[in-house]
Amino acid sequence: MVGAENVLVDDAARLARATGLSYLDLLRRRSAGADFPVPDAVVLPAGPDEVQEVLDVCVTHDVGVVPFGGGTSVVGGVAALRGDKSSVIALDLVRLDALVSVDAESRIAVLQAGVRGPEAERLLGEHGLTLGHIPQSFERATIGGFAATRSAGQASSGYGRFEDMVTGVRLATPRGEWKLGVAPASAAGPDLRQLAIGSEGTLGVITEVSLRVRPAPPVRRYEGYALPGWEAGREAVRDLAQHHALADVTRLSDVDETEVSLALNAGLKTTALRRYLAARGVSHPCFLIVGWEGTAHDVALRRRETTRRLKASGAVRVGKALGESWRHGRFAGPRQRDALLDQGVCVETLETAAYWSNVDELRDDVRAALTASLGRAIVMCHISHAYETGASLYFTVLTARDETDPVGQWQRAKAAACEAITGLGTISHHHAVGVDHAPYLEAEIGSLGVEVLRAAKSTVDPSGILNPGKLV
Amino acid sequence: MVGAENVLVDDAARLARATGLSYLDLLRRRSAGADFPVPDAVVLPAGPDEVQEVLDVCVTHDVGVVPFGGGTSVVGGVAALRGDKSSVIALDLVRLDALVSVDAESRIAVLQAGVRGPEAERLLGEHGLTLGHIPQSFERATIGGFAATRSAGQASSGYGRFEDMVTGVRLATPRGEWKLGVAPASAAGPDLRQLAIGSEGTLGVITEVSLRVRPAPPVRRYEGYALPGWEAGREAVRDLAQHHALADVTRLSDVDETEVSLALNAGLKTTALRRYLAARGVSHPCFLIVGWEGTAHDVALRRRETTRRLKASGAVRVGKALGESWRHGRFAGPRQRDALLDQGVCVETLETAAYWSNVDELRDDVRAALTASLGRAIVMCHISHAYETGASLYFTVLTARDETDPVGQWQRAKAAACEAITGLGTISHHHAVGVDHAPYLEAEIGSLGVEVLRAAKSTVDPSGILNPGKLV
Incomplete structure (x- = not known):
């Protein structure tokens, strides 16, 4: 249905959609003997309707589906896990690359999910508009990925977090299409847009996002x-x-x-x-x-x-x-990591957010946890997103790589940091949950919260084909 | 467990918690022969723990529970429906009246659910703080009610809608306590706070709300x-x-x-x-x-x-x-209605919100629908909440009451207005869903949206004791 040329089964295509951009992902890509899951095929639908058709076929044949945008996840969000499925595809949304509509009066633009950051700005720029969402992943990441992960851009104090920009979402689900968002604000029950935003491909494949836009700043x-x-x-x-x-x-x-x-x-x-x-x-x-x-x-x-x-x-x-x-x-940070990796450096970032009265304790505890785990290390921190009630904390860690067990070295340090975060702040302010943070989610939203998310998933995805092993 | 004096079974107490403040509620209260559901008892727990204990007993005995705050719902939100239960109580939260804590550094205050608007301002005023949430229901409505219904105050352009103020919620559910909200913003999956806010008592009884507060304005x-x-x-x-x-x-x-x-x-x-x-x-x-x-x-x-x-x-x-x-x-509007009712006037309000490019068509269509249904009528409209992408529309309707069928007269007009709203705007910008708007929710959030809400409810309230017949 998508055309044979849009189903890729060669190793290069499958490997290119097998990982994100975390330090461990980079290590895996560099290591000849690394063992990580790879999708059985890459499917590239042309638009929302084709996404829905692909999902329908995957339901029929019980095939796992990992939605793939820019591949910039640093928490394992695009890992090609197959759960209980015998096969899994990467559903690459790169061909959903259109600006669907512009409502200049309402300052709303509808963009397809596969549009990357710079292309979104170029398309909106033709109308004199901007989205203003500039996370560090901007150059590669996509509109759908921003929504799926509750992204926050570097100018979030001015333009808002991505969820503040979203007026509507269109999702393809195993139960059919789901559209949300009819007004700037509503009291018509819980805000289900906020359930779709941050759902990380587990509640549907986001195919279009309606976004509040602004005049391009002179x-x-x-x-x-x-x-x-x-x-x-x-x-x-x-x-x-x-x-x-x-x-x-x-x-x-x-x-x-x-x-x-x-x-x-x-x-x-x-x-x-x-x-x-x-x-x-x-x-x-x-x-x-x-x-x-x-x-x-x-x-x-x-x-x-x-x-x-x-x-x-x-x-x-x-x-x-x-x-x-x-x-x-x-945007240079991620690109500098390759050079550091060549020099035997373990380099990674992690982030959280807390209320102001917890910010210092949280920073101290995370630094102490990382240092205790890694020994000699440089741990830098910045606040990049501030709110009336609190702020984000973003840590950059550099230490000599333990060449005998480089994966274990970072996994232990990351676990120590996550334990330090739990109880004082959120397990992620803008990197999302993916695989890496899933063990810490229950402490944050409660066992009832996890059960509610699972119930929502079972409703829209009864056979569990959507992004197995992620979020919950 | 709450003390015999906090279980009321007299007619006056039960009648006082049987309705809200809609025009039809006022008609029912004035009519000697009116037939409307009344709770079998009123229970007044003293705090979050007692709320949880009462819920546990109601699960055991399969008793319906209608959470009751200020009783200012104009959409049937506190109607004492019992669904498939043989008995139903009104759970009056008036004794949850405390300011629990103030974190001045983070500008967060925790208030119990039963605190009314003026008392919230008085308690916060002792700390030099304000909430700034002043809806027309301010004098009677409660913190828990504001959260349960996604309220919007008259100064929402400055202070935000109520959901913008909520940093955390504590709910009692038939499955135990559920606490949400650990940071000012998070990418740890969907924002479940936004599922609790607007849940109208169907997903739990809100017992405490953490709120962003500000210095009292000089x-x-x-x-x-x-x-x-x-x-x-x-x-x-x-x-x-x-x-x-x-x-x-x-x-x-x-x-x-x-x-x-x-x-x-x-x-x-x-x-x-x-x-x-x-x-x-x-x-x-x-x-x-x-x-x-x-x-x-x-x-x-x-x-x-x-x-x-x-x-x-x-x-x-x-x-x-x-x-x-x-x-x-x-705050005078609601009080003036009694005088108008005495004079044989049918007087009611309804509201919606839409993106700017739909605002005029929505206003025209609702006015036309009301006038077509009611004949000679005064239909007034105002915008009280404006956003970058759209605005609310609030209608006040006055017409001569049809004394032979006053209920049917308004029900037909309201249905016509709701039909006009559907497709152009939200069925409610700040009055919530309750009973009156429930038939229109599916058109707004999709059949999948309704199913997801039902799945969330089944998870936290398996036997369906919480506010039967509301929202979904």
Whole structure:
């Protein structure tokens, strides 16, 4: 039904859809003897109707289906697990690549699930619009993936998390199509859009997403500040968040991450900058990136408020170069990992979020857990998403790779971090659950929560073909 | 277990928990021969643990449970239906009246479910805080009811809808306690808080709600504007919403509602005002109420932006008197109905929301449906909640009561309005589903959506004791 040329069974095609981009995924891809599941075939439907037809056939023949977008999951979300099925396909949505419609009056655009970040911006740009959703996975990740994983972009303070942008979703399920979202807000029972968003391919294959869009911003202004230490930085960000003065991008590095920036950022005159900051009482700086996007009037107005509050919080302005260098390097992180891996480094990130009164304890506990597990390690942390009631914490870990058991080395460290997170914060602020976080979900949503998700799944997917082994 | 004095079986107590506040409820209460279900007993537990114990007993004895808060439902949400149960109790949560905790750093307060609006503000006010949730039902409705029905307050543009305020919920269910909400945002699967919010007592009895709170505003400023007609008014509100310049309260009346305000508002010098507006090109005014709350600095800043945009949209300032008179009369609507009922008037409200490109067609269709059903009728409409992608529409209907069949008269008109809404907007923006809107839910969330809700209910409430006959 999709055409023979859109069913791929060669090894290269199947391997390309077998893993995501976690450190362990990269290790597996580099290791000749690695053992990981690979889909039996890759199927590339052309649109929502073909997705539904493929699902119907998979129900008939009891074939597992792993929806595949950009393949950027770092939690095992696209692992080709087959559960109790004898075969499994990767359902690659790359051909669902259209801008379906634009409602300029309502500021809503409908995009197909396979549209990647840059293409979404290009298609919307033709209408003078933007989505403004720029996570680090932006270059490869897709609209459907953003919705399936409750993604949060780097400018979430301004544009919102992805779920804040979604006005409607269209899903293909083993029980037929399911469409949700008829109004900007509703009291017609529970918000089932919020059940579809974050369902990670287990409750249906998202084929189209209706999204709130905005005029493309004529002005983008990014700047850097330095705060005297973590506590001052965290309090400055909390002050902004609780006074509605956050910049669209607001990103605070801790002292360790700032030191690495100072060491590696070629655009900064480091010695002069250290002297400049020290003269202003900032000897252990925490860098803060702030960025505004919008009309000149709007950016000026909001920048004035943010700046006024930052100065009152003791922030010292570093200037545009720091902001711009962050903006231009914002997608480089994942690409740098290959070079580090070549040099025998274990490098990975993990993230969480908590209410403000738990943020410091959570950061301390996760750092301690990682260090206890790994021994000598660099553990850096930043806040990239702030809210009135709390913030995200994003950790980057580097340590010498244990070449005798590199997988076990990281699995133990990750488990220690997850144990530290449980009870203080969420097991994931924007990476999702996948396989890696599934053991910790019950502690967060309760055994009843897990049972409710399973009941929802059994309803829309009675034979359990959708993304076996993920989420619950 | 709750003490004999907290189990009421007298007629007055049972009748007082038998209905909400819809027009049909008021008719039933006035009619000597009216036939409507009444709970067999009223049970008043003292706290979350007692709620759980009562549920456990009701499971054992297969007794239906209707959670009861302020009793302000206008959609039959507290009707004492018993489904397949031989007995049913009203579980009155009035004794769950405590402020449990305040986390000032995270700006989170935990309130028990039975706390009424004014008491919530008083308890929080002792800590210098406010919730800012002021729906028309504020004086009687409860925290648990706000959560159970996805309430939206009159200042939702500033403070958010109730679901935006909820960081966590604690529910008693027939399967035990269920707690949700560990972080300000999460990608740990679907947001199950959004399944609990709007569950209308069918998925559990909400016993505590964790809420984002804000400092009590030192300044409140309310003003009135007039726009030249509905289209100009709607476009002015859309402009504010899409430029993040909404006042905390933003409320646009259509020409008909404005005419009634002009006729009834004793605080306005009507003749002079009409002359003043006509001289400025506004011969068929639509009143717009705008109100800001916050610090003097914040109110001044945001008021400047709103005002600048309103003037560009052709709005003519009417002044503070109009804003303040609305603010002081904001809860009077429901109380005025008794007087109108005495005079043989059929008076009721209904509401919906839609994306901007559907707003006018929806308003026209609902007005036409009501007028076609009722014959001569006054149908007024206002926008009280605006979003980037759309707005709510709230209708007030007055017509001569058909004394031979007053119930049928309104049931037919309401059904016609609901049919007009279906397909263009949501069946409820903030009144919820209850009994009255249940027939229209499937058209909005799909048969799969209804099945998923039923599956969730079967999971947490296998014997179906919770609020039989509501929602689904």
